[in-house]
Amino acid sequence: VALMLGIGRALIQSGFRPEKTIVFCAMAAEEWGMADSKYDWSTGAWQQVSVVHPEWRGKVAADFNFELPAHAHGKKDAIRTVYEYADFLESLLGGTGVGKDVYPEGVAVLCPVETMSDDFSMAISGIPSMVNDFTSGQFMETHYHTQFDNDDYYDEAVYRFHHELYGCLVMAFDRTAVAPLNFERLFLALKDSLDLDYSEKTGAGGERLKELTEEAARLGKAVYEQVRRINEKCRNQEQPWKYREQYRELEAVLMQLFKMEQDSFVRLDWHDEVCFPQEAVRRNLKLVRTAVECLENGHGRCALEAIYGIDNNRYAFQFDEEVFRHFTDYVMNQEAGRLQWGAGRIVHHENLFHLVQLLKGKLEEEDEDFTEELLILKRVEENQLACYLDDIEYMNHAIEKMIQKLKEITENESWKVTDCTE
Incomplete structure (x- = not known):
């Protein structure tokens, strides 16, 4: 939330006048929000774009999502995005040496978006999305969602860099006449x-x-x-x-x-x-x-x-048939509203x-x-x-x-x- 507001503050103080509407939205219920559903996280994002603002579909050209943006997960940073925006982002990053002082190995572009963060709900709703990649490195295995994820792991240089990087990306997308989607x-x-x-x-x-x-x-x-x-x-x-x-x-x-x-x-x-x-x-x-x-x-x-x-037959190794069927049916035999972003994705x-x-x-x-x-x-x-x-x-x-x-x-x-x- 602070990163998002920091970018907004910088845009205003710089005198930047956007050509397009920029919406700042803090999603709720990212970790959990639906009982007894396999897809019980990212509930707020899915509700936001599917129920609260379905009119965003087809109109919002890009969604920027942020996850653990004040921690360096390695020597190389990455933007994880949909396939269609990879070329545009690589052209913006290419040859600039961006981030070398914080990330010695530079910034990569990875595809596709994954289910671990809100940008997946956005993408499947028809809004091309991206997120600072946060799943690499040992942090996810040793500190994520534990008491060890504390102030000791706050990195001001990384945090400032992500302000600058994503602030510049907001401006770059704002200057486009047409969403730079490359289906190749x-x-x-x-x-x-x-x-x-x-x-x-x-x-x-x-x-x-x-x-x-x-x-x-x-x-x-x-x-x-x-x-x-x-x-x-x-x-x-x-x-x-x-x-x-x-x-x-x-x-x-x-x-x-x-x-x-x-x-x-x-x-x-x-x-x-x-x-x-x-x-x-x-x-x-x-x-x-x-x-x-x-x-x-x-x-x-x-x-x-x-x-x-x-x-999901691994459930058959450790549980009785009632449990096995339950964890099958809660994917195959539930209404779409309860499956949220997972509806229809397993056939x-x-x-x-x-x-x-x-x-x-x-x-x-x-x-x-x-x-x-x-x-x-x-x-x-x-x-x-x-x-x-x-x-x-x-x-x-x-x-x-x-x-x-x-x-x-x-x-x-x-x-x-x-x-x-x-």
């Missing part, structure tokens, strides 16, 4: 997440997905070049606010694309890690295959170790409680006849493969829709800029 970065990351050899083996049509991501990346790059030229031209105008009016519709389309991307491609696994739609099931399939091979070779304990990593679940109990029993009895367990795993593999095929097909359709939107932007003559100096 998103589609390149999506392409990197693909396992073409695996999709070829399973007949999942991964090659088609690869071709679509490459086309979408190319179009995303072309659109970003248009936006970059528009923003460069705007900075040379005597009355930039009048110039911005010409491109208000373009920004609205870009923001719609961003929301579409967040809805289509941002998924979570059962450990709250952000992933693309096909990744969680593909990981499951590989673990299932490992478990099958273990049982075929008579290694029950090895199979259990693989099964432990499938969805599939494989219940292996019975299989775990069977294998644990066989290990206790030293029984190496795994015929029944192998049959179960073969059915699980078939089910997960069907989910994987559906995910790939779903992504193909989602990317095709985004490609169409990107083409409409590149083909719109009124949004093209040929001279950045006039």
Whole structure:
């Protein structure tokens, strides 16, 4: 809160007159706010943008979030942001030597945003967001949320640096005519997440997905070049606010694309890690295959170790079935309002409680006849493969829709800029 107000104070004292509205908002209920929901944190941020101010969606061009900003978590600082803002931020940071006196190794840009802070709720609501990265280093393991997180770890130089860095970023975004969203970065990351050899083996049509991501990346790059030229031209105008009016519709389309991307491609696994739609099931399939091979070779304990990593089946190792089902249903069978920012982000679940109990029993009895367990795993593999095929097909359709939107932007003559100096 003090950092936020410090930036506001500095902007006022410097005489800065923003072209856009800047909202200062201290979110509540960041650590906890919803009983008996897997997604019980970041409640205030989700409520703020989903219930209190839903009209912010599609209008707010950037959200700046702050977490532990007065502590140096290492020799290198980082801004964690959505894929689409990585290029713009890197261009602002590049070659300036920013932060070298506080962070000898400079400032990096990381993607994507994670679920540990409020910026995730903002991003999936359609507001491109960023946060000073705070999860690296030992502090999170040894001091975070403990009595050892005290004044001894306050670093004035780091705190001042973050005032200056994010104050400058606020001004940089304020000077843009169009939100500097680069969808190329998103589609390149999506392409990197693909396992073409695996999709070829399973007949999942991964090659088609690869071709679509490459086309979408190319179009995303072309659109970003248009936006970059528009923003460069705007900075040379005597009355930039009048110039911005010409491109208000373009920004609205870009923001719609961003929301579409967040809805289509941002998924979570059962450990709250952000992933693309096909990744969680593909990981499951590989673990299932490992478990099958273990049982075929008579290694029950090895199979259990693989099964432990499938969805939330680790609960089956330590709890009874009622508890296991509870911690499954509170994700799969709750209304969206209770799931908040996690609603719809986990699509599939494989219940292996019975299989775990069977294998644990066989290990206790030293029984190496795994015929029944192998049959179960073969059915699980078939089910997960069907989910994987559906995910790939779903992504193909989602990317095709985004490609169409990107083409409409590149083909719109009124949004093209040929001279950045006039």
